[in-house]
Amino acid sequence: MSTATSTVFTGWPADAVAFLSELEADNTAEFWAAQRHRYDTAVRPPTSALAAALGAEFGPVRVFRPYRNRRFRPDVPPYRTDTGGVASTAGGTDRGFVLSGSGLAVTVGRYAFTGPALRAYRAAVAGDAGGELATALAAAAAGGLSLLPAPSAARTPLGYPADHPRVALLRLRALQVGHTWAVGPWLSTHEPLARVAGAWRAAAPLVAWLDAHVPEVG
Template identity: 40%
Template sequence: MSPPTPFAGFPPGALSFYAELEERNSRDWWLTHKAAYERDVREPMLALLDALEDEFGPAKLFRPNRDVRFSADTSPYKTHQGALVGSGSVLGYYVQVSADGLRAGGGFRAASPATTRRFRAAVDAPASGTALERVLAALDAEGFEQLGERVRTTPRGYAADHPRIETLRHKELMVVRDHGAPDWLATTEALDRVRDTWRTVRPLHEWVSEHLGTD
């Protein structure tokens, strides 16, 4: 088997592919433009993940198809290509490319209510909760955005004036940095940017690994 092609950046065609897909999200359009997807999106993403594997581990490339079984939106294809480097089903490092450009980050998704309970217990505990707040403050200073499903009210069993109530409202917690579509996206610098982003997220990854496990 031939070695993978070295990562050279995401070409402009990757962004224009998704910009047009947003307007013409159909099976016929996809089949007509599948070669562009393979060339401009899938192959560069695989090359990027291959270049990062030694430091962060193997990645899962998400399928381009949407699961529309329980959705009112029946568009058949995702309007971005994402990939996850994970230590299990609940946490990892994430990267995606779309019409808006490059996004990267990490954190955890709740695999079950038990995952959320363990997360909140660790946030509630003074030592681990304070440690997480320091990690999140540092990420906030670096321009990361916090994402993930959360409740608007006070979670059952916790006081409304808890010092970490905003974090306790999370059922899951991810942080992302949107890099947009600068000129360097089409160069090898994109690899350095994703690597640096994941390194910055590593303290959150380590906290989640320690307190939630990797189930």
């Protein structure tokens, strides 16, 4: 990823979605070489502009590079078929937005809990802080965000009662909320900025909870 440049966001032109859809259908070096100019004009500049606008409120937003890292997965397609960015808090919580051929998505939370972070998360959920998490998730839901599917333990984690009122949250190994809006003419207006910023604000209590109770480790 690279740091966004500061420009005014006025929306993505219609060709941005068309380009991403075509790249998904023909993810080859030949297509990229022939059509790269469309990425450079219709995709990258608006994405960077949106990232810069969000950064004024939420801190630096890193924009996705178009190339995939194939060092450990040489079988994956060479180019990303979406565009977007991520703002990470000092505590390790991510706020993201992604435009693809099917829509604009927002996500907020942690992609995965491992080791000490997973243990800290479970202890917080099981204790008094668990009620605060439920409130934070309710605030996110009121803002139109849903709890996203996440890896979970097959059974109740060792040391916690199977009838714990928040057992479903205890079993999670990641915690993210999000929403996706379908592609439409609104993408070519200022509206994406309002929608993404509004969603990120709705998830502010969740961000604060994760940063306070599940600090980034490592």
